[in-house]
Amino acid sequence: EIVMTQSPATLSVSPGERATLSCRASQSLSDKLAWYQHKPGQPPRLLMYDVSTRATGISARFSGSGSGTEFTLTISSLQSEDFAVYYCQQYNNWPPITFGQGTRLEIK
Amino acid sequence: EVQLVESGGGLVQRGESLRLSCAASGFTFSSYSMNWVRQAPGQGLEWLSYISRSSTATYYADSVQGRFTISRDNARNSLFLQMNSLRAEDAAVYYCARISPESGHYYLDVWGKGTTVTVSS
Numbered sequence: 001e002i003v004m005t006q007s008p009a010t011l012s013v014s015p016g017e018r019a020t021l022s023c024r025a026s027q028s029l030s031d032k033l034a035w036y037q038h039k040p041g042q043p044p045r046l047l048m049y050d051v052s053t054r055a056t057g058i059s060a061r062f063s064g065s066g067s068g069t070e071f072t073l074t075i076s077s078l079q080s081e082d083f084a085v086y087y088c089q090q091y092n093n094w095p096p097i098t099f100g101q102g103t104r105l106e107i108k
Numbered sequence: 109e110v111q112l113v114e115s116g117g118g119l120v121q122r123g124e125s126l127r128l129s130c131a132a133s134g135f136t137f138s139s140y141s142m143n144w145v146r147q148a149p150g151q152g153l154e155w156l157s158y159i160s161r162s163s164t165a166t167y168y169a170d171s172v173q174g175r176f177t178i179s180r181d182n183a184r185n186s187l188f189l190q191m192n193s194l195r196a197e198d199a200a201v202y203y204c205a206r207i208s209p210e211s212g213h214y215y216l217d218v219w220g221k222g223t224t225v226t227v228s229s
Contacts (some may be wrong), residue, residue, distance in 0.1 A: 032212075036153075036216075043203055046216060094214060097214060102152045
């Protein structure tokens with residue numbers, strides 16, 4: 001099973017600033033990595049897939065990068081609606097599909 | 109509009125059973141593999157189970173293997189999760205989620221709003 005580790009657990013950033021979230025895999029993923037945004041009371045929303053491809057309707061303020069075992073989600077110029085929990089998910093070697101434990105992005 | 113709507117959650121006693129349903133609309137349900145994912149209170153997302161388009165392949169997380177059964181009815185555009193021998197740790201919000209149609213790309217592109225399962229002793 002591939003273990004996904006996200007850091008930091010909580011990230012405090014001011015609106016208008018940039019946020020950088022990290023995700024590390026226990027094995028190489030090639031480009032089989034997705035990111036999701038999850039707000040309380042709502043379902044998770046797909047943000048990125050194949051490391052760096054934005055899902056339909058996702059703002060260009062979101063970008064993904066990385067390869068192998070190290071990946072990053074960057075959110076430029078944070079807006080109020082961006083404060084949420086973010087999860088990475090690997091789909092290179094499954095089952096099981098595995099998620100990171102999440103990074104909570106909060107307003108500083 | 110592409111939509112997934114879960115139902116069937118509720119309060120059950122430990123050891124009892126529950127069947128969750130997920131109604132799909134706005135897309136050709138039979139063309140997509142489907143999953144169940146849950147989120148326990150204060151926890152992250154946990155993948156539970158997968159079913160292929162024609163039900164020929166099913167997979168389960170170790171935590172539910174042997175207790176939960178995933179199934180689908182393509183004629184009724186519906187996905188199901190039969191949950192037996194429920195435990196306190198099964199209390200969670202349960203989501204159904206669609207897998208991308210792109211071959212080999214098993215990310216979850218559409219999610220339902222979830223249904224809540226509470227397990228009491």
